[in-house]
Amino acid sequence: MKKITATEYDLHLGDATEGLASWLAERQYSGVFAIVDAEVNNHWKPLLSRWKHQFHTQQFIAPFGEKRKSLKTCQSIWKWLMEQGADRNALVLNIGGGVVGDMGGFCAATFKRGIPFVQIPTTLLAQVDASLGGKLGVNFNQIKNNIGLFKNPKTVLIDPQFFKTLPKRELHSGFAEVTKHALIADKELWNKLLKINDLQKIDWLALLPKIIEVKNKIVKKDPFEKADRKALNFGHTVGHGLESAFMNSKNNLLHGEAVAIGMICESYLSHKYLDLPKGELEEIVNFINRFFDKRKISATRIKKACELVKHDKKNDGGKVNYSLISRIGAYSINHHLTKVDLEESLNYYNLM
Ligand SMILES: NC(=O)c1ccc[n+]([C@@H]2O[C@H](COP(=O)([O-])OP(=O)(O)OC[C@H]3O[C@@H](n4cnc5c(N)ncnc54)[C@H](O)[C@@H]3O)[C@@H](O)[C@H]2O)c1
């Protein structure tokens, strides 16, 4: 079991059963209440039944997903916690992807003015991004993560064995955030990633600490996203616009898929405005195209994305705020760019 220290809490990397057993053995809670993604339960039933008995957990198993990341689902969770008799000394375990982590954490952080919770992320995206840094919340009024707060978990148990059952598309989606971490702050990690050809064959136990460290360092410097933490939005201004523009369409984009395209667009803008070297821009484009299928963004979608980006929460005073890179491994925040820049970058993506 490898221990990584983050702000206020430790992460444990390795077998989750072992991690949970030793972590709980040193603590006393009035009850342990697990919020479990139904898909995870389907694939890991024997493991979760074992946990139920070994750790005396009650389990709230439900299909979650982005559409159910809502206050309505929170009400069911709060109600269930009350029915189960959870009090202020109870512990919540969030077992699932970023949706369960963000929403289960939010429910715990607000239940009886806040009870402790532990994150057990089961997707790559959640292990390298969502479970770290204390951002919790749900979607509201069609805006993502519109209601929420910052609160750190007691610990995060990172176990890459869960990737065995993760659909390939989800694994790739999470890999976009891995790529982002390297591009904004770790050239050495980037050079390691360049050697990867097949995500199924990665030694995650060796690689995850380096990826996690990037986010930990940035969050430590700026926990409430006043400055440096904005660097983590690289690829996301365009990415969110595309994600929304493709929402409810037959060929929807997963978050990471949209971010992957967003990183190509924003690398192009980094080249245009910050002199990101042409060679590095090409290296980024080739790398992303190796892992993500090419999507044609139609003129109508480009227009729609431009409209949606205007409403992005990263805007200050009407201008669209981008986080870019001046070199691979060197982020640069607060660049206010125009609609023309966005269109141009999407046209560049279409050509590459
Ligand atoms: N808090 C943050 O800082 C932060 C950062 C990034 C993303 N997020 C949030 O994270 C969410 C996205 O996270 P996600 O990509 O993990 O989505 P998710 O939780 O919806 O999981 C993706 C899919 O994988 C399934 N799944 C999960 N684990 C599995 C496993 N081991 N085997 C098989 N299937 C499995 C789920 O049922 C789901 O269908 C978004 O809501 C986003 O807003 C939060």
Ligand SMILES: [Zn+2]
């Ligand atoms: Zn993201």
